[in-house]
Amino acid sequence: MRTIVVKYLFNIIALLALQILIFNYAKINIGFWEFVPYVYILGIMILPFETEGELLLIIGFLIGLIVDFSLGSFALHTSATVFIAFFRNIILSWIAPRLGYNPGTLPSYQYYGFYWAIKYALFTTVIHHFVLFLLDYFSLKMLFFAFAKAFINGVYSSIFIVFLHYFVFRNRTIIS
């Protein structure tokens, strides 16, 4: 399992580079609200179905930590990414196709379809942003704003994530 995950190292590094160099600056400002697309989450989403939970958690922690270094936002993204790494398998079971995931396939856009990819992206990003903004606005007053921002930012992130999801798997959908 570990050898397969090493192949993903390139994808994860490329996503982090895209995030730090490009998407950190692709902000949308409406009033005092600011929406940033967080596409590094895709790094957790594309790991094979069979990846062990512990490995997912550790990878999530490291990815989140790197993004936090680039933004100066202490451990916000770390906690959100670890959360999503833990719930990834649960989310996958919510959106699974009727007969389940075929063993030997990868969680790819091409194999499971556009609607599956959108559901996957939206669920993952909105839950991730929930944790992110709840912790960010660590007060009950801002609870409503945190929820609203999680939804809107989740949609914004998902647009890019679905797009990149296609790109990551354009050459393979099956474990070789």
Add this chain to the structure above:
Amino acid sequence: MKFKRSTLVLFILLELIAIGWTIIANNSKTVYILNATGKVESIFFTYKFKITELFRLQTEYRKLLDKLQTLYTQKYNCTKLTDTIYTFTLAKVLENSVSHPNNIIVISAGEQQNIKEDDAVISVYGNIIGYVVYVGKKHSAVLSILNTITTISVKHKPSGIIGQLSWDGSDPSTMILEDIPLYVDIKVGDSIVTSGYSQIFPPDLLVGTIKSYETSNAKNTYTIKVALAEDFRKLNYVFVITNKQRENIRQIIKKAQKKLFE
């Protein structure tokens, strides 16, 4: 919903670390002080700064050079005259050498930037580099002070005594000053600056500092080795100084000479 207990334990552990770190760091007073004292307490801010700094360096550098240009203009034009005498033009160094007996520097400013022949050229640190010998449309050739055919009129700053500084062609970091009389008090580290008696270089531009000196019974002056303040191997940008009064002074000298020999 299936997950192993070990996974759950690891999740809670990592999550607590992350959330705890966030809350503690967020509430720490040191974070708010960081801008005032310039001390970055958090490694998150250090790395964020380092990453963004790379992208900012280019623009910061150009902004600093523009600031330098205005500062030099102000410094050299602190006279009672209303017209500025000296204008400073920023130029990039395109070609450079220190290994020839007479070294030419090519800069990216020419006729279009109002450069004239005999304009002085200084580094961005205010040290003397040379003077313009040829002006093209967009580029110019500068004769570096590292040449064996000309000397520079300089002044020993503490005493004010004038001498001629020359280059022997070997060491690009040292030049020779030969006519400071023995009665002058000199020591290692003294500044050697331009005297202002040539029409080319403005006065008081730093050339270098005294590295060593020796005396001989054959002559009544020191032989001083001057360590150049500027590293000629590392030139990137320069300022070209145009002296608007120079033409006027030249005319006056011509007329005076004519009168003398009539």
